Amino acid sequence: MIRFSSFPFFRQLDQMDCGAACLKMICAFYKKNYSIQQLREMSGITRQGVSVLGLCDAAEQIGMKTLALNISFESLVNDVPLPCIVHWRQRHFVVVYKTDDQHIWVADPAFGKVKYTHAKFLEGWLYNKKTKKEEEQEGFALFLEPSAEFYNREDQVAGRPLDLRFLLPYLRSHKQILYQVMIGVLILSFIQVVFPFLTKALVDKGIRFNNLNFVYLILAGQLVLFLSQTGAEIVRRWLLLYMSKRVNIAIVSDFLVKMMKLPIAFFDSKMITDLIQRIEDQKQIDTFLSNTSLSVLFSLINILLFGTVLCVFSFPLFLIFLAGSTLYFTWIMLFVKKRAVLSYKRRDESVENRSSILEIMHGIQEVKLNNSERRRRWEWESVQNRVYNTAVKELRLEQLQVVGGNFLLQLMNIIITFVAAWSVIEGRITLGVMLATQYIIGQLATPLNSFVAFIHGAAEARISIERIGEVLNVEEEDKQKHTFDVSDEENDLVLDNVSFRYGSASSRLVLKNISLTIPRGKVTAIVGTSGSGKTTLMKLLLKFYDPTSGSINLGDKSLEGLDSRHWRSNCGVVMQDGFIFADTVLRNITESDNDYTIDKERLQQAVHVANIEDMIEQLPSGYHTNLSHGGIALSGGEYQRVLIARAVYKGPAFLFFDEATSSLDANNEKVIMENLQEFFKGRTVVIIAHRLSTVKHADKIIVLDKGEIIEEGDHTELVALKQHYFKLVKNQLELGK
Numbered sequence: 001m002i003r004f005s006s007f008p009f010f011r012q013l014d015q016m017d018c019g020a021a022c023l024k025m026i027c028a029f030y031k032k033n034y035s036i037q038q039l040r041e042m043s044g045i046t047r048q049g050v051s052v053l054g055l056c057d058a059a060e061q062i063g064m065k066t067l068a069l070n071i072s073f074e075s076l077v078n079d080v081p082l083p084c085i086v087h088w089r090q091r092h093f094v095v096v097y098k099t100d101d102q103h104i105w106v107a108d109p110a111f112g113k114v115k116y117t118h119a120k121f122l123e124g125w126l127y128n129k130k131t132k133k134e135e136e137q138e139g140f141a142l143f144l145e146p147s148a149e150f151y152n153r154e155d156q157v158a159g160r161p162l163d164l165r166f167l168l169p170y171l172r173s174h175k176q177i178l179y180q181v182m183i184g185v186l187i188l189s190f191i192q193v194v195f196p197f198l199t200k201a202l203v204d205k206g207i208r209f210n211n212l213n214f215v216y217l218i219l220a221g222q223l224v225l226f227l228s229q230t231g232a233e234i235v236r237r238w239l240l241l242y243m244s245k246r247v248n249i250a251i252v253s254d255f256l257v258k259m260m261k262l263p264i265a266f267f268d269s270k271m272i273t274d275l276i277q278r279i280e281d282q283k284q285i286d287t288f289l290s291n292t293s294l295s296v297l298f299s300l301i302n303i304l305l306f307g308t309v310l311c312v313f314s315f316p317l318f319l320i321f322l323a324g325s326t327l328y329f330t331w332i333m334l335f336v337k338k339r340a341v342l343s344y345k346r347r348d349e350s351v352e353n354r355s356s357i358l359e360i361m362h363g364i365q366e367v368k369l370n371n372s373e374r375r376r377r378w379e380w381e382s383v384q385n386r387v388y389n390t391a392v393k394e395l396r397l398e399q400l401q402v403v404g405g406n407f408l409l410q411l412m413n414i415i416i417t418f419v420a421a422w423s424v425i426e427g428r429i430t431l432g433v434m435l436a437t438q439y440i441i442g443q444l445a446t447p448l449n450s451f452v453a454f455i456h457g458a459a460e461a462r463i464s465i466e467r468i469g470e471v472l473n474v475e476e477e478d479k480q481k482h483t484f485d486v487s488d489e490e491n492d493l494v495l496d497n498v499s500f501r502y503g504s505a506s507s508r509l510v511l512k513n514i515s516l517t518i519p520r521g522k523v524t525a526i527v528g529t530s531g532s533g534k535t536t537l538m539k540l541l542l543k544f545y546d547p548t549s550g551s552i553n554l555g556d557k558s559l560e561g562l563d564s565r566h567w568r569s570n571c572g573v574v575m576q577d578g579f580i581f582a583d584t585v586l587r588n589i590t591e592s593d594n595d596y597t598i599d600k601e602r603l604q605q606a607v608h609v610a611n612i613e614d615m616i617e618q619l620p621s622g623y624h625t626n627l628s629h630g631g632i633a634l635s636g637g638e639y640q641r642v643l644i645a646r647a648v649y650k651g652p653a654f655l656f657f658d659e660a661t662s663s664l665d666a667n668n669e670k671v672i673m674e675n676l677q678e679f680f681k682g683r684t685v686v687i688i689a690h691r692l693s694t695v696k697h698a699d700k701i702i703v704l705d706k707g708e709i710i711e712e713g714d715h716t717e718l719v720a721l722k723q724h725y726f727k728l729v730k731n732q733l734e735l736g737k
């Protein structure tokens with residue numbers, strides 16, 4: 001029998017993952033364990049999330065039968081097989097796994113399992129709420145059923161999400177410090193334990209027998225112990241700070257190294273703010289390591305030692321302490337899961353918050369031009385509202401946990417005090433023992449609280465590690481590398497029946513059956529209307545994406561599997577959306593110099609070809625002037641010329657220019673194109689351009705339309721044809737006359 005009560009739940013790791021997380025839950029329900037990353041890749045996720053078609057594609061790829069329907073609420077409750085995925089508030093996917101006459105059980109990857117009343121569920125699910133007639137009220141649902149293939153497939157990944165064990169290899173290199181801290185912790189704990197005995201002696205021997213000298217002695221002893229305790233604590237904190245910072249830097253550095261190895265397609269589906277948030281999440285690991293991780297050891301030893309001392313002083317008091325602490329921990333543990341859910345939510349909202357403010361900052365020009373300040377501010381405020389609501393819920397939960405916990409602790413203290421006082425009156429224990437137990441109880445509050453902090457810190461750190469793990473588990477772009485020396489190759493670049501689509505199998509093909517030879521040492525131009533796939537073709541040539549079908553070869557050697565870094569080190573590229581770093585002109589041009597050794601000759605050639613000698617001379621600090629972000633802002637044309645200089649400086653065998661001269665004035669373009677003609681000699685060049693002046697000297701011109709090659713030839717041949725190319729450049733031809 002199917003037991004819905006144990007329906008497996010998986011949380012989405014970022015805002016766009018809801019579809020993949022729903023699919024993962026359904027697979028897990030049918031006892032198959034796919035990773036979210038695998039499913040998100042299959043569903044062709046983008047920064048906007050995943051589409052229904054994408055979800056169907058992924059489900060079918062893993063052997064599920066799919067049926068996407070708009071159905072009435074009545075059918076959802078009574079007729080259809082569950083679990084199914086439903087569309088939620090028009091922007092989110094959730095799984096419905098159980099229904100009855102009054103409730104609908106939903107597994108929401110952003111929140112957890114939720115039970116809704118019918119009315120509440122309808123609010124989130126119906127897409128035509130405004131319709132009065134009940135029979136017209138429908139919502140979207142996607143039904144998935146496993147076929148035999150689903151069970152026979154072997155491609156599921158049984159990988160578990162990363163947990164705190166992820167930190168172990170990082171800690172291993174700091175073993176020495178860990179040992180030192182542990183020894184310190186032990187010393188501290190034993191010092192702590194001596195205090196109650198001193199208190200007992202002070203009262204039972206010093207005060208009772210009016211022995212002032214003994215009191216002095218005990219006080220001096222206490223002072224020495226206190227000073228050594230403070231000293232050990234200071235050293236412990238420094239050591240932990242040192243270690244946690246080191247570990248933290250190592251984790252972030254590994255994260256960055258990994259991130260830079262990921263394929264461009266990964267960045268297509270991730271928001272930058274989400275990745276930044278993951279780096280920020282490291283703070284939680286840092287806090288956990290430096291503040292809570294080893295303090296908990298200290299706390300545990302303290303609880304154990306004080307417990308034992310209490311047991312020695314009075315067994316009944318110890319029993320009360322044991323019962324009280326057990327109750328206290330049970331209470332604390334009740335909140336851990338709920339707080340973790342809110343913590344996930346808070347992090348998601350932080351990403352949204354950051355994105356919304358960055359949008360306004362980046363788009364301030366458009367905001368002003370369109371007078372959309374209020375609209376954008378309202379949007380930002382609505383995000384703030386959500387952030388605030390989550391903060392309120394988190395605080396409420398935290399306060400309930402802390403206040404309830406403190407209440408239990410205080411209750412335990414009162415009972416212990418009462419029982420101790422009673423025992424003194426009855427003569428079962430001395431006054432010294434009572435004061436010593438009071439001291440112990442007072443001292444126990446700190447370790448108990450730090451234990452709570454540890455539980456909470458560990459949960460937070462686990463979430464951070466899980467989120468980082470999601471990136472660390474993505475496959476790198478050069479999985480099976482092989483290298484042949486590209487610069488030695490005398491062969492042409494050949495595209496053989498190449499097709500390509502972004503996203504999932506149901507997305508349209510952006511390039512269709514492209515067969516093309518890009519001759520070695522010649523200039524090939526690609527022209528075509530906007531959106532015809534020119535940039536995509538270039539990105540395929542640069543190995544940013546692999547063709548969906550067909551192959552790209554250099555001579556008879558396939559580019560697939562060729563080490564991307566090696567290939568790109570031979571390519572000079574100016575992209576349409578090329579980026580200038582907030583750095584000096586010099587460093588921007590010499591970006592390809594990893595060892596900071598600047599080749600002056602190449603630099604001069606680069607600035608000459610890009611015609612920026614005069615511009616650089618006029619800059620306040622010449623080559624060392626900082627560009628953008630608080631430095632000099634460049635015009636669109638100057639920006640492009642720096643990018644051209646960067647590509648030329650690299651001195652590559654292959655050059656790829658995507659609208660590299662589109663912002664230049666006619667004069668500059670003429671000069672630069674003349675310079676480039678000289679530079680192009682002996683190099684394989686691919687130019688994408690709309691301007692006739694840029695393409696007409698090309699040895700070969702390719703005309704793309706809707707992802708297909710529709711014409712091929714040189715300028716004269718194509719103009720004579722009077723077909724597509726002619727139409728594309730006709731106006732410019734007339735101008736040329």
Ligand SMILES: Nc1ncnc2c1ncn2[C@@H]1O[C@H](COP(=O)(O)OP(=O)(O)OP(=O)(O)O)[C@@H](O)[C@H]1O
Nearest residue numbers: 268502503510528529530531532533534535536537
């Ligand atoms: N990262 C992406 N994800 C999904 N679709 C994309 C992506 N990049 C481009 N496309 C789509 O692919 C199609 C071709 O885009 P491409 O940028 O290659 O055209 P183009 O010919 O270079 O256009 P333009 O001349 O305007 O630069 C467009 O319809 C675009 O929407």
